[in-house]
Amino acid sequence: MPAVLITGGTGLIGKNLTRHLAAKGYDVIIISRQPVSALRNPGITYANWNIEQKKIDTDAIAKADYIINLAGAGVMEKKWTKKYKKEIIESRTKSSELLIKALQENTNHVKAIISVSAIGWYGQDTKPLLHKNGFVETDPADENFLGETCRLWEESIEPVTKQDKRLVKLRTGIVLSNEGGAFAEFKKSLRFGIAAILGSGKQVLSWIHIEDLCRMFIYAMENEKLSGNYNAVAPLPVNNKKLILKLAKKMRGQFYIPVHVPQFVLKLILGERSIEILKSATVSSEKIKTTGFTFLYPTIDAALKELQAIN
Numbered sequence: 001m002p003a004v005l006i007t008g009g010t011g012l013i014g015k016n017l018t019r020h021l022a023a024k025g026y027d028v029i030i031i032s033r034q035p036v037s038a039l040r041n042p043g044i045t046y047a048n049w050n051i052e053q054k055k056i057d058t059d060a061i062a063k064a065d066y067i068i069n070l071a072g073a074g075v076m077e078k079k080w081t082k083k084y085k086k087e088i089i090e091s092r093t094k095s096s097e098l099l100i101k102a103l104q105e106n107t108n109h110v111k112a113i114i115s116v117s118a119i120g121w122y123g124q125d126t127k128p129l130l131h132k133n134g135f136v137e138t139d140p141a142d143e144n145f146l147g148e149t150c151r152l153w154e155e156s157i158e159p160v161t162k163q164d165k166r167l168v169k170l171r172t173g174i175v176l177s178n179e180g181g182a183f184a185e186f187k188k189s190l191r192f193g194i195a196a197i198l199g200s201g202k203q204v205l206s207w208i209h210i211e212d213l214c215r216m217f218i219y220a221m222e223n224e225k226l227s228g229n230y231n232a233v234a235p236l237p238v239n240n241k242k243l244i245l246k247l248a249k250k251m252r253g254q255f256y257i258p259v260h261v262p263q264f265v266l267k268l269i270l271g272e273r274s275i276e277i278l279k280s281a282t283v284s285s286e287k288i289k290t291t292g293f294t295f296l297y298p299t300i301d302a303a304l305k306e307l308q309a310i311n
Contacts, residue, residue: 003027003063004221007049007095008070012180013116013172013213017068018044020214029060051094056102064108066221069115069157071095080145080272089149096156103163112166114220115157119173119206119233120146125280134206134237134282137171137229146276154229166227168220170213173233173283176303177210183307186247195248195258198266199278201241206233206283209297209306219293230288237282238300246300250308 004021008014009030021028022043031047047060051071073091078084096115103110122135123142130139141151154169161167176183189196208216213232220226238246248256266274285295297303 001025001027002065003029004066004068005029005031005047005060005064006068006070007031007099008072008116011070012175012177013210013217014070015179016177016210017070017214017217020218024218027063029063031057031060049098051091051098054098054101056098058102058106061102061106061108061110064110067099067110067113068217068221069096069099069113072116072153075118075120075146075149076273076276085145089152092149092153093156096153100157100159100163103160103165110165112168112221112224113157113160114168114170114217115154117150117154117169117171117229118146119171119231119281119283120276121150121154121171122281122283123147123279125204125282129282131284133284133286134204135231136284137231137287144275145272166224168226169229170216170220170232171229171283172213173206173208173231173237175210175213176207176307178307179210186244187251189259190248190251190256193252193256195244195252195256197241197244197258197260199240199261199263201244201260202239203278203280204237204239204282205243206231206237206281207243207300207303208232208234209295209303211306212295212297215296216288216293223291226291230291231283231285232288233283233285234295234300234303235285235289235298236300239280243300246304250304 004026006014009018010032018028022041028044029047031049047057049056073088075088121141122139141147174182216232263278266277297306
């Protein structure tokens with residue numbers, strides 16, 4: 001089977017994607033700053049890179065048939081200081097530059113690069129929406145910090161196309177997974193019976209189940225006809241209030257109290273990051289659907305049912 005090199009393979013998406021690829025029989029090479037021995041699965045190996053020192057395991061590049069690029073510092077984990085904003089951007093752009101340089105300078109047979117991006121590319125919903133189903137891939141990047149970050153991120157990996165490599169960029173929505181990310185945060189207050197609705201709760205969340213996201217990465221990798229940008233979001237976005245109340249009912253039955261967390265409180269706690277928490281972004285999945293991709297969890301009800309079933 002072909003070998004898939006994954007950058008950022010130790011994160012939420014990377015761990016799940018590795019399991020999916022291994023289950024399909026792919027050889028997986030996870031490239032990391034601190035590689036470890038993969039004793040449990042002989043089909044998974046680890047390689048080393050150091051972005052700051054511009055070093056990468058060239059043997060891993062030589063073995064790879066595909067590259068899935070997930071590298072990047074977490075966006076919401078820390079306060080957006082000037083220093084951390086720089087780290088968010090450079091962890092993405094410099095990792096892309098290192099990959100491009102390695103591919104240029106070393107003999108390889110990499111057929112395609114599937115690179116993660118984010119729907120932070122888009123700004124706030126406008127009324128009426130410019131497109132029936134929300135933001136589409138041809139819409140320009142927003143001028144705020146995440147919009148600019150996504151623009152620089154996508155531009156940084158684009159030069160691989162000059163090496164005759166197929167490039168697909170998946171703009172991911174809010175990933176729903178029991179293993180971490182936003183979904184885990186949504187559940188925290190519910191353990192105490194509090195359904196924490198953020199702000200007005202009217203802001204639209206464009207989300208995707210982790211299973212569908214992993215399937216989409218593999219789908220993009222395996223289908224030679226796919227190239228360019230695709231929104232990695234489920235077909236039916238949901239507003240924050242609806243999501244929280246549906247989750248509360250599944251977790252607590254009737255035993256919960258809905259509480260609105262005021263915008264000013266979120267701004268005090270999160271600072272500039274609150275913009276993304278309170279932003280309404282309706283993003284369309286029509287482009288990926290027209291290629292033949294089907295969602296296992298197209299609705300929030302289906303997604304929550306599966307996530308709670310294995311919780």
